[in-house]
Amino acid sequence: xxxxxxxxxxxxxxxxxxxxxxxxxxxxxxxxxxxxxxxxxxxxxxxxxxxxxxxxxxxxxxxxxxxxxxxxxxxxxxxxxxxxxxxxxxxxxxxxxxxxxxxxxxxxxxx
Amino acid sequence: xxxxxxxxxxxxxxxxxxxxxxxxxxxxxxxxxxxxxxxxxxxxxxxxxxxxxxxxxxxxxxxxxxxxxxxxxxxxxxxxxxxxxxxxxxxxxxxxxxxxxxxxxxxxxxx
DNA sequence: ACCTTTTATCGTAATATTGCAATATAATAA
DNA sequence: TTATTATATTGCAATATTACGATAAAAGGT
Numbered sequence: 001x002x003x004x005x006x007x008x009x010x011x012x013x014x015x016x017x018x019x020x021x022x023x024x025x026x027x028x029x030x031x032x033x034x035x036x037x038x039x040x041x042x043x044x045x046x047x048x049x050x051x052x053x054x055x056x057x058x059x060x061x062x063x064x065x066x067x068x069x070x071x072x073x074x075x076x077x078x079x080x081x082x083x084x085x086x087x088x089x090x091x092x093x094x095x096x097x098x099x100x101x102x103x104x105x106x107x108x109x110x111x
Numbered sequence: 112x113x114x115x116x117x118x119x120x121x122x123x124x125x126x127x128x129x130x131x132x133x134x135x136x137x138x139x140x141x142x143x144x145x146x147x148x149x150x151x152x153x154x155x156x157x158x159x160x161x162x163x164x165x166x167x168x169x170x171x172x173x174x175x176x177x178x179x180x181x182x183x184x185x186x187x188x189x190x191x192x193x194x195x196x197x198x199x200x201x202x203x204x205x206x207x208x209x210x211x212x213x214x215x216x217x218x219x220x221x222x
Numbered sequence: 223a224c225c226t227t228t229t230a231t232c233g234t235a236a237t238a239t240t241g242c243a244a245t246a247t248a249a250t251a252a
Numbered sequence: 253t254t255a256t257t258a259t260a261t262t263g264c265a266a267t268a269t270t271a272c273g274a275t276a277a278a279a280g281g282t
Binding site: 027 | 235236237238239240241242243244248249250251
């Protein structure tokens, strides 16, 4: 079918999955790492940095912006993209909590 | 095209994206949370827990097992699934490092 | 041997994603 | 105004994902 049955899951689970899905493409990982690393907030010379077409990069940037990982401000002819600090902190916390749950729960080591 | 150009990215970026992609479905998030929470290593009564068909759950479990999030041991007629501690730690560390990179890098707050 | 239970796999339909060329839009420069 | 530059959007082809019914495989019970 190809359609995810979101109604079966909690909004937290759907949100978590959506977030992870956005991270689930190497180009988007690369874009985020580039924005984290670059001291200046470079715009779409990501097109030259990564080897993908301009339309493809633009599409990935939109997905990252829609969920909130990044923000873009118009700067003359070009657009300045950078990490959205609030969302980054929020997502970092959510992922951290997800993984840490395993350690804060008492395990009965079966298997 | 639908095919990801993995050759453009580092193996670390591809690995990170693959890992995130596996987490990018609410059913798989729910399965992991269930396994983390359940004191006993319950098997496929996940089928009853979530509202998906047996074949669908089995498919999600295979993906989780293939990348290493979980492990399954045959126990009579049924299979005992549980979190793979080594991989869980590894993935937790990788995600943590990914998000923390933002904080360990000096920012020049543009935008 | 036969039945039952549990899980895996196959096949398939519906939908989603990826990538790009072509084109549109927006802002500045000449 | 016209040209230029940078980015976004549209349309489409190729491929991937999701979900499930049907069926197979594996193990234990009778």
